[in-house]
Amino acid sequence: xxxxxxxxxxxxxxxxxxxxxxxxxxxSPKWPKEVVITxxxxxxQLGGELRxxxxxxxxGEPMQERAELLLYAADRAQHVEGWIKPxxxxxxxxxxxxxxxxxxxxxxxxxxxxxELISQINQLATNGLxxxxxxxxxxxxxxxxARAKQRGKPDRFEQANIEFHRRIQMGYQALxxxxxxxIVRVDASLPVEQVSQKIQEIVRKVL
Numbered sequence: 298x299x300x301x302x303x304x305x306x307x308x309x310x311x312x313x314x315x316x317x318x319x320x321x322x323x324x325s326p327k328w329p330k331e332v333v334i335t336x337x338x339x340x341x342q343l344g345g346e347l348r349x350x351x352x353x354x355x356x357g358e359p360m361q362e363r364a365e366l367l368l369y370a371a372d373r374a375q376h377v378e379g380w381i382k383p384x385x386x387x388x389x390x391x392x393x394x395x396x397x398x399x400x401x402x403x404x405x406x407x408x409x410x411x412x413e414l415i416s417q418i419n420q421l422a423t424n425g426l427x428x429x430x431x432x433x434x435x436x437x438x439x440x441x442x443a444r445a446k447q448r449g450k451p452d453r454f455e456q457a458n459i460e461f462h463r464r465i466q467m468g469y470q471a472l473x474x475x476x477x478x479x480i481v482r483v484d485a486s487l488p489v490e491q492v493s494q495k496i497q498e499i500v501r502k503v504l
Contacts (some may be wrong), residue, residue, distance in 0.1 A: 300330065300385035301503060302426070304396040307434035308466055309455050310441030311485045312492065313394050316434065319493045320500065321392055327504065328390045336394035338372040341380050347372045352452040360453075362408045366418065369400055373422040382426065396428060398472050398480070403454070406468030407461050430503050432496055433473050434485035438462040441485075 303320075305313040317334050324332045339348035347368055351360075373396075384391050397419045405412045442462060445455050473480045483495050 298382070298385040299388040300391060301328075301430075302381065302385060302391045302393070302428045303500065303503065304393045304398070304428040304431040305434060306395060306398050306402075306431055306469065306480075307485060308436065308438050308441045308462055308469070310444030310446075311434035311436045312444075312489065313434060315489060316432075316492060316496055317392050317394055319489075320496055323493070323497055324390055324392075324500070330388035330390065331384075332390040332392065333384055334392045334394070335376070335380065337376060337396060337399065338369060340372075340376040340393070343375045344372040352454070354453045354456060362404065362410055365408070366400070366404045366410060366415065369404070370418045370422040373397070373400075373419075377423050377426050393428070396431070397423060398431060398433075398469070401472060402465045402468030406471070407457075407465040409464075428479065430500065431476075431480045432499060433469055433480050433482045434492070435469070435482050436485040438466050 305317055307313055321332050321334055338351055339345045351365065351368055381391055400419055401412065401415055404410050405415045438459065442455065445451065473482055481499050483492060485492055
C-alpha cells in the first residue's frame with residue numbers, strides 16, 4: 298500500500314498520546330499525503346462503544362479473560378478493514394496508539410492466555426496487516442502508573458495490581474527481542490522533548 302503504518306506501544310502512562318501528537322506535527326510537512334492518528338480500542342464508531350465496555354470497571358460481573366480478548370479482536374477487525382486499510386490505500390501516514398502487540402502483552406503475558414491462540418486471533422482480526430514500524434515506549438511500570446493516575450479516575454486496567462503490569466512489561470520485552478526489525482525501543486523516562494527526538498530519528502529511517 299502507498300501509505301505507512303506506525304504504531305506506538307507501551308505500558309500505562311508511557312506517554313503514547315503525547316508522542317503521537319508530536320510525531321504528527323513533525324511528520325505533516327514532510328509526508329505528501331495526510332498524517333492521521335488513531336487508537337485501539339476506539340478507532341471507529343463501533344470501536345468507541347467497545348472501548349467504553351472494555352475500560353469500564355464492573356463490580357457485579359467481572360469481564361472474563363477470553364471475552365476481553367475477543368472484544369479487542371472485534372474492535373481491531375472493524376478498525377483494520379473499515380478505517381486503517383482505506384487510509385493506507387489513499388497514501389496516508391497512519392499513526393496508531395496500540396495494535397496487536399498490546400494484545401500479546403496484556404492478554405497473553407498479563408492475563409496468561411495462550412500466545413498461540415492470540416496469534417491466531419490477531420491474524421484473523423488484521424487479515425495479515427502488520428505495522429511498518431512499532432515504537433515501544435519503555436518505562437518503569439510504577440512510574441507509568443503514577444503518571445496515569447494523574448490523568449483522573451483510573452480505568453479497569455489501571456486499577457489492576459502491580460504484578461499484572463509487570464507481566465505486561467515482560468511481554469513487551471519479549472516482543473522487542475523477538476521482533477528486532479519491526480519493534481524499536483525508546484526510553485520513555487527521558488524528558489518529553491528527548492523522547493520526541495529519538496522517535497524522529499527512528500522514523501526518518503522509515504521515510
